[in-house]
Amino acid sequence: MSAPEPKWWLMKSEPDVYGIDHLKAEETTLWDGIRNYQARNFMRSMEVGDRAFFYHSNAKPPGIVGLMEVVETGITDPSQFEPDNKYFDPKSKPEAPRWDCVKLRYVGRFAAMLSLDDLRQSFTEDELGVIKRGNRLSILPVIGASAERLLALLGPATP
Known part of the structure; x- marks a missing residue:
């Protein structure tokens, strides 16, 4: 029996807050602060x-702009308990945390960005959730066929 195929996701971050270059420099990161x-x-x-x-x-x-891989799951998001952190959640308690996160590893950067306008020209809203008007979710699933098409459009990710 073979291992299941990995699932695909699209995860958003503002480049001036935490961009692909930050992840490359750190190699791994906790994707925290999701509220x-x-x-x-x-x-x-x-x-x-x-x-x-x-x-x-x-x-x-x-x-x-780039590609990441999930290397650890089920991590309690530490930022929810830090009063000076902008992601502090006073209703969340260590014995009953509300928020968790995953650890991601840098895989690579694509030679060129595939812009939102390019995505709208190549995919329908049903194929790729990020192009839906008003969609503000920072994490979205990407179906396998759409992931394959994205990879074909983007080319290889360079470490």
């Missing part, structure tokens, strides 16, 4: 080995 229940639930369904497209949001232009 949306649906995005958190997507993270909870991730498995080690899943891949994620790194998407620069709130940029000109926004788009996919």
Whole structure:
């Protein structure tokens, strides 16, 4: 019996807050600070080995710039307990945390960004959730066929 195929995700971050170059320099990171229940639930369904497209949001232009891999899951998000952290959640308690995160590893950067406009030209809303108007989720699943098409459009990710 073969191992299951990894799932694919698209994960957004503002490049001036935490961009692909930050991840490359650190090699791994906790994807913490998620405070949306649906995005958190997507993270909870991730498995080690899943891949994620790194998407620069709130940029000109926004788009996919790199590739990451999930290396650890089920981590309690430490930022929820830090009063000086902007992601502090006073209702979350160590014995009953509300928020968790995953650890991601840098895989590579694509030679060129695939912008949101490019994505809208190549995919429908049903194929790729990030192009839906008004979609503000920072973590989205990407179906296998769409992931394969994205990889074909982006080319190899360079470490």
